[in-house]
Each structure stands twice: as C-alpha cells, then as structure tokens.
Amino acid sequence: MASDEAQGWRYPWSGSGLFTGAVAWATHQQAGNLLTESMCQGGGRPIFLAVSVVAVLVTLAGLFLSARDLRATWNGPDNVREVRRARFIAGMACGSAGIFLLAIIAQTLAALILTGCER
Helix, strand or coil: HHHHHHHHHCCCCCCCHHHHHHHHHHHHHHHHCHHHHHHHHHCHHHHHHHHHHHHHHHHHHHHHHHHHHHHHHCCCCCCHHHHHHHHHHHHHHHHHHHHHHHHHHHHHHHHCCCCCCCC
C-alpha cells in the first residue's frame, strides 16, 4: 500500500478527458448563448463556428490523452492499485469526453440549421 503511493502517479493525464470536455462544452454553450442575437443578424455565425472548432479540438485532445493513458494501463499489472485506479479514471474520462463531444457537435449542427431568430 505504501509502495503504491511512494511510486507517484505514473498516469498524469488519465482524467484529462473529463475536465477538458466539460470546460470545452461549457464554454461552447455560453458562447452560443451570447452569440444568439448576433447570429440572428447574420454576424455571429463565423465566430460561433470558430468557437465550435476550438471546443471540438480541445475535447479531442483530452480524449486522446485519456485514451493514451487507458492504453498504457492495459499493459500494467492488475494487482497494483494505482494501475486499476488509472484505468478506471481514464475509462470514465474517455466516455465523458465522448459524450461532451457529441453534445458540442449536436449544438453546432443545431446552430447551423437554425438562424437564432426563432421565437
């Protein structure tokens, strides 16, 4: 038990998909809310698309980092608590990053279809 903690954290990016996906989605959501009126007038759509691309790239980066650590834990022993913990966190982070990525894409598609002037 003490040896697991003394080794340090060998998988530092295993939870990155959880945090990057959540922050990217929240930023994307707020940008969409702020730009709704300007999208109705026709000027905010390019800005929103740029925010969408950045949000997708940030989420994909977090997903990649979590997937890399998840893959690294498959080669580790199952009886080490640190490896099991990192595998669980990385798996959850990959799943949540995927869900946040789907939410960002769905909101972007909705913004492309709707003009923002609907009431």
